[in-house]
Amino acid sequence: MSPSVLQRIASGDSAAVRECIEQYGALVWSLARRLSRSPSDAEDATQEIFLDIWRSAARFDATQGSDKVFIAMIARRRLIDRLRKTSAEPPMDPVEALEAVAWADPGTSSETSLEAEQATRALAELRPEQRQVLELGLIHGLTQSEIATRLSMPLGTVKSFMRRGLIRVREFMNIDAERILSEG
Amino acid sequence: MAEPGPQGQLDDAMMDLLVKQVTEGLSPAEQRALDVLDSAVASANLRQLERAAAAVALAGCANAPPLPADLARRIEHQALEHYAGAGLPGAGLPGAGHARPATIKPARWAPKSGNYGWLAAAACLLLAVFAWNRSPHPAAPVAAGTPAPAVIAPLAKPPTAAEEREAMLAKSDSLKLTLGATKDPAAAGVSGDVVWDPVTQRGFLHFVGLAPNDPALRQYQLWIFDGGRDQRYPVDGGVFDIPANATEVVIPIHAALPVLSAKAFAVTVEKPGGVVVSGREHVVVLGAAS
Numbered sequence: 001m002s003p004s005v006l007q008r009i010a011s012g013d014s015a016a017v018r019e020c021i022e023q024y025g026a027l028v029w030s031l032a033r034r035l036s037r038s039p040s041d042a043e044d045a046t047q048e049i050f051l052d053i054w055r056s057a058a059r060f061d062a063t064q065g066s067d068k069v070f071i072a073m074i075a076r077r078r079l080i081d082r083l084r085k086t087s088a089e090p091p092m093d094p095v096e097a098l099e100a101v102a103w104a105d106p107g108t109s110s111e112t113s114l115e116a117e118q119a120t121r122a123l124a125e126l127r128p129e130q131r132q133v134l135e136l137g138l139i140h141g142l143t144q145s146e147i148a149t150r151l152s153m154p155l156g157t158v159k160s161f162m163r164r165g166l167i168r169v170r171e172f173m174n175i176d177a178e179r180i181l182s183e184g
Numbered sequence: 185m186a187e188p189g190p191q192g193q194l195d196d197a198m199m200d201l202l203v204k205q206v207t208e209g210l211s212p213a214e215q216r217a218l219d220v221l222d223s224a225v226a227s228a229n230l231r232q233l234e235r236a237a238a239a240v241a242l243a244g245c246a247n248a249p250p251l252p253a254d255l256a257r258r259i260e261h262q263a264l265e266h267y268a269g270a271g272l273p274g275a276g277l278p279g280a281g282h283a284r285p286a287t288i289k290p291a292r293w294a295p296k297s298g299n300y301g302w303l304a305a306a307a308c309l310l311l312a313v314f315a316w317n318r319s320p321h322p323a324a325p326v327a328a329g330t331p332a333p334a335v336i337a338p339l340a341k342p343p344t345a346a347e348e349r350e351a352m353l354a355k356s357d358s359l360k361l362t363l364g365a366t367k368d369p370a371a372a373g374v375s376g377d378v379v380w381d382p383v384t385q386r387g388f389l390h391f392v393g394l395a396p397n398d399p400a401l402r403q404y405q406l407w408i409f410d411g412g413r414d415q416r417y418p419v420d421g422g423v424f425d426i427p428a429n430a431t432e433v434v435i436p437i438h439a440a441l442p443v444l445s446a447k448a449f450a451v452t453v454e455k456p457g458g459v460v461v462s463g464r465e466h467v468v469v470l471g472a473a474s
Binding site: 014017018021022025026027028029030031033043046047050051054055065068069072073076077080081083084113115116117118119120123134135137138139141143144159162163166167169170173 | 208234236237244245256262266
């Protein structure tokens with residue numbers, strides 16, 4: 001099995017840097033646009049995220065997930081951190097005009113990732129209002145309080161929907177927590 | 185009911201903290217509360233939830249727009265600098281400074297309630313009351329034909345804004361509109377057009393003869409009317425200036441929000457930094473899709 005682009009970066013393959021930008025630039029840019037307050041914020045965040053990726057490439061373990069999810073995790077950490085450091089304004093997308101989310105099509109894992117396909121299948125099993133809570137929180141970056149306000153839903157219900165939804169996705173991803181613990 | 189953890193149980197409150205950390209981050213007080221947990225159990229749960237959240241985010245990114253070329257070049261340059269400093273791959277490769285191509289700086293999105301709807305006909309734009317927010321940083325226009333700053337020495341010279349505009353004009357799926365001048369004094373003798381690529385969400389304004397402005401007194405502000413959005417909220421295009429010696433300028437557009445279906449563009453004259461609510465007396469140019 002050939003090494004992933006992250007493993008090649010970690011091993012000192014400078015050509016992999018450009019490949020990484022080409023392969024994952026759209027993913028990072030898409031996440032940054034959704035979880036930033038302006039396009040200029042999104043550009044700054046994207047640069048910070050890729051710097052995090054260069055620094056973290058050596059920690060990527062292909063046995064614990066795909067490189068796409070690894071990069072999405074790095075991106076989300078950075079974006080959430082940036083949101084918390086700025087004002088209480090929500091990110092760019094107003095809920096009234098949320099763009100339709102283009103979900104990964106189950107069965108196209110070669111184009112997306114196995115984890116994305118699993119997440120899509122898990123979301124499809126959720127009730128519409130529960131799926132909406134996850135979409136607003138994880139795709140569009142609204143806080144749980146903002147979701148509660150927007151959907152006129154009790155905060156406790158939002159928390160419960162988010163928690164159970166994430167756990168359902170986790171179950172679909174069949175993460176072996178014992179293994180993570182033992183290796184952690 | 186508590187959710188089962190990988191080793192033992194975490195109660196709902198602790199699980200809620202982990203979920204909050206994954207979805208929006210924790211306050212210092214919440215972080216301290218989480219720190220009292222068994223770190224191994226909390227850490228394993230946190231990693232699981234992070235992966236699940238990342239997978240959902242990834243699933244929602246199908247058909248993601250491409251990374252803008254100029255940003256990709258900046259990132260590559262940044263990587264070269266990073267690895268040169270770390271003595272890792274790319275070390276020794278020459279690099280240039282971190283110059284950024286000029287763009288319109290968008291205003292933040294925080295609309296107030298508007299009283300009028302989005303009007304499809306261009307003439308009706310003059311009657312609209314827009315709900316806008318302030319844009320703190322004006323962007324310098326790029327004079328037509330002026331080379332954009334090179335951002336990475338080893339790479340090919342990046343196209344100028346004028347060249348990128350020309351390329352976009354040649355694309356069959358880009359939106360091209362002529363901007364018509366109004367009777368506003370700033371619009372006397374001006375001609376202009378806009379090209380917008382709905383796929384990359386980029387575009388360019390092009391003006392000949394738009395009156396120079398003193399940024400300390402007034403600025404131009406761009407608005408994009410999106411047929412896919414609430415008609416009361418045009419997408420803010422940010423503020424920009426026309427230098428005293430400029431006759432023909434090309435200004436890159438970076439919309440503050442995704443534009444689903446651009447229907448019209450309007451430029452107004454506003455006080456420095458832009459306005460929250462615009463009066464209709466200073467619409468300079470406008471153009472609407474047929």
